[in-house]
Amino acid sequence: MGEFIQQVAIGLATGSIYALLALAIVLIYRSTEVVNFAQGEMAMLGTFIAWSFLNQFGYWQAFILGIIAAALLGGALERVLLRPVEEGPVLNPVILTIGLFTVLNSVALWLYGGDPKPFPAAPPFRGGPLEVGSVVISRANVGVFCTAVVLMVILYVLFNYTKIGLAMRGTALNRTAARLVGIRAGQMLTLGWALSAGVGAIAGMLAAPVVALSTNMMFAVILFAFAGAVLGGLTSPMGAILGGLMLGVIQNLAATYNPTSSPIDLPVAFLVIIAVLMIRPTGLLGKRAVRKV
């Protein structure tokens, strides 16, 4: 039993990285209905920017600067590149983000080189692993997990109890109607992207001590973040966290308790996703999209 709990804890640790990035994906999807393939690379670039500030500033200053830089980048990308393709066929924004993915990755490689860089954990989460009963877990992972939960609460409050949140939800629901009641829909979309890029950068900076900061640090993570977001429901921030965590746990348990002789964690994890989608086609907590005909 102790072994089982330990494995669940490790799964939660991996899952919380997926969850944070999934949260960023959901933020963009909610406001613009674009599945952003460049999300991981935006997070990676934000982390690299924070890393380059680490030499001159303390950890927290660099952390904040990284978030701001990523948010500016995200907002600018939406305003300059995404806006023109919004009116065309639905697949075009997706293709555009795939193009961005390649561009950002290559630019980061050009600017910072291919070797992994050391990135410190946030000060409260440094030091040796925590021991709770028989379960051992690293402090950096606890940090990612706590941040994911805190961010989710903040976003929940932002979306449900503030005027800006209401305006963003309105824009996502019906852009024309939002414009008619005086919401600047364009600004809300830019804000959505900036917010999401900021959350992504936090994900990147917290994941960097765990997975090592390099230009391809997000390659594997982003796919699982997508899967987690879809599992939880692309419209629900809470679902994103839940989906990401579940995916991490399932993957880890499937790797530990594997009756066959070769690894099967990926097929098992994805069978679970497909099974869940069969029962709930819009994810665990996603709202069913109601279409007017």
Next chain:
Amino acid sequence: MTRTLLRPRTLGLVLLGLLILGFPYFNTMFEFMSGWPVLGWLLDPFRVFQAMRFGVWLIVLMGLNLLTGYNGQISLGYAAFVAVGAYVAAILMTQYGVHVIPAVVAAGAFTGVVGFLVGAPALRLSGPYLAIATLALVIALPQVLKHDLVSDWTHASQGINFYEQGTPPVTPGVLEDRVATNQWLYYCAIVPAVIMTVLAWNITRSRMGRAFLAVRDTELGAEHMGVNVALYKMTAFGISSFYAGIGGALFVFTEAVLGPSTFDVMMSITMLVMIVLGGLASILGSIFAAAIMALRVDIVDKVVNLIPRGEEFRIDSLRGAIYGSLLVISVIAGPWGLAGGLRRLPRIRDRLVAGKFRFLGVSGMVYTAVRPFLLRRLRGAKSADPSRQGGTEARDEPHQEGGDTHRR
């Protein structure tokens, strides 16, 4: 008989057929042209190999276009079906000594059935949910292929080396001294490609093709017109997988080694990108898509060479950035893909002259810069052609939304 042959359409098709059939011989036949600008490029012997890859990609991308372009189901797992086709064909040929033609057909049929069955659970999903669920197939695939239960057939991570383990696809005895191996391989790819193109042409212009489009445009509407939505969605999955299977089987010849990671997520994503660039829901679009796919490394090379290189400016590490920017620019500049752009050309010209285009962002800046020049050219062309003057905008405007087959 002679009259039928002389019809422009028939004549064009016959010429095209001759071009395709004779292509591998042109470099020896027209050797004197090899210094010429465009023709010289086409006559490079390497183009025969590239044309073979083009043929394979054409089959594969045509299938994806049937599913995503015509039926509106976005699949990121298409590479998994290509992999199934490739593995079935390779295993049949290397381990059971099956002849090439039955092996390719069997691979297509098997993959088609698998696709039809996978289409059943996909019925409930749409949009990004379907895309990610199918993505799951392609992520899980390497571990499935490497699993001990199937490793006797798939050779786990070593993969299957067709040219070592199987009979190399040499020219059959009768033709041996007339057709070289690379020319024979070209025909192996291009003949199925032509057959599959004609098939796709007929499918999309039949009752089934119209049903696909109706389901894509409005599921509810299609259902009310008596279209069996579930059946046609599954059929679209089945047919596109059949194409993936045939294309995958032919991959065995173009890729020397077949491994679990040959068909990865990136390949799935790239295929989707290519059909959007070529043109969704269009046969010509698939042809463009396959051409871009086969030539994309060349295209990026050409662009890289345009940029002056210095010690400090490591241009080669920016290849990805150049490829990505080309994607971004083409999506912004030509949202309907190459084929859609061609179809729209007359209308685009009219709107350019009338100044009705709204360009945003980067394309807007470029447009503002080139507009005066463009207008001078177009106005000149227009006054020389009085039949086009007046009324064109008024006639075109109402078609703007309704006539747009790509918008969903």
